Amino acid sequence: MTPEPTRAQIESEAERLFSRGLADLGYTDAELLRCARLTWKINALKKLKDAVIPVHVYQRAEIIHGVADFTGDSYKLSKLCAQADAKRIVFCGVRFMAETAKILNEDKEVLLPAAEAGCSLSESITGEQVRRLKAKHPGAPVVTYINTSAEVKAESDVIVTSANASKIVAKMFEMHERVLFLPDELMGRNLAKALGRKLGSELITWKGRCIVHENFDAASVALYRKMYPGVKILAHSECSPGLVSVVDLIGGTGDMMSYVEKTKASSYMLITECGLGDLARTRFPEKTFVPMCRLCPHMKATGLERVLRALERPTPAQRVELPRELCARARKPIERMFELAEDRAKE
Ligand code: 13P
Ligand code: SF4
Secondary structure: OOOOOOHHHHHHHHHHHHHOOOHHHOOOHHHHHHHHHHHHHHHHHHHHOOEEOEEEOOOOHHHHHHHOOEEEOHHHHHHHHHHOOOOEEEOEOOHHHHHHHHHHOOOOEEEOOOOOOOOOOHHHOOHHHHHHHHHHOOOOOEEEEOOOOHHHHHOOOEEEOOOOHHHHHHHHHHHOOOEEEEOEHHHHHHHHHHHOOOEOOOEEOOOEOOOOHHHOOOOOHHHHHHHOOOOEEEEEOOOOHHHHOOOOEEEOHHHHHHHHHHOOOOOEEEEEEHHHHHHHHHHOOOOOEEOOEEOOOOHHHOOHHHHHHHHHOOOHHHEOOOOHHHHHHHHHHHHHHHHHHOOOOOO
């Protein structure tokens, strides 16, 4: 049975959400009270059920500030999930992230509240297509972006995230003349340019695209710089090479947040999914953020009601199940990423 909060408990929870900056993001008092009732119940139930709630930075603010045990980019979440000691993981993010948590925690119950939350990159390639690419390019290591299914990971040599792709692909080139980088075409083009490698012959990529990041373009960047003198423009590495060539930083969401934290600029523009800007506004209320973002329908499919349902009585679709043999094969390239990403010997 889920405990029910009293009126006083709901009001005190709403005050906590207010203190986290939700009102500044536009939440009305009525919305804060509605969220507070749910976050109170989720937090009570998560203790009773011995669950942890990892939350990606693109998730809604009421989830990040209301119920998250940890928040971060794909790398940080996969690392922390690997260390989680609770019985259950309720993953607020998209399927490839929850699958990664399951691969690293086979014996735990992993729940994905928004069971249908996919990712256009993950859906762009299958295990069979990777097998065909490997047959076409024998000997080339398969470096795979974490935004892929467990089946695709299982066919890979090493997984990367936006936080370490450049470092790991560079390492692969120390040992190989040719590298397969899957499935993000734009990130592949950005990497080839940054590492001085020929696209198509040295760095072979796939035709996957992020439906959010492929739509930003470079055309208005000069205009924004005029409108907001001194603005620092940061773009996610899934954006196009044209855009990437005119911004101040290209990187993952973790890189963007640490750039904002460590610099003092008149304003910042975070070219990525809108959740990151919202999080930055609450974390750095003294800084100015110029709006420039798009919503990811997959990331925004998670709501508090679904998180509560997953904890109370998960639907079969909310339970992430993967065959043991597949987990074992997919775990190896993820563990290789942990080793290579944290190898500081040559830095
Ligand atoms: P990050 O790992 O940079 O948070 O990226 C995840 C993602 O889905 C980007 O669109
Ligand atoms: Fe996938 Fe793009 Fe959404 Fe990230 S923002 S989950 S890459 S579709």
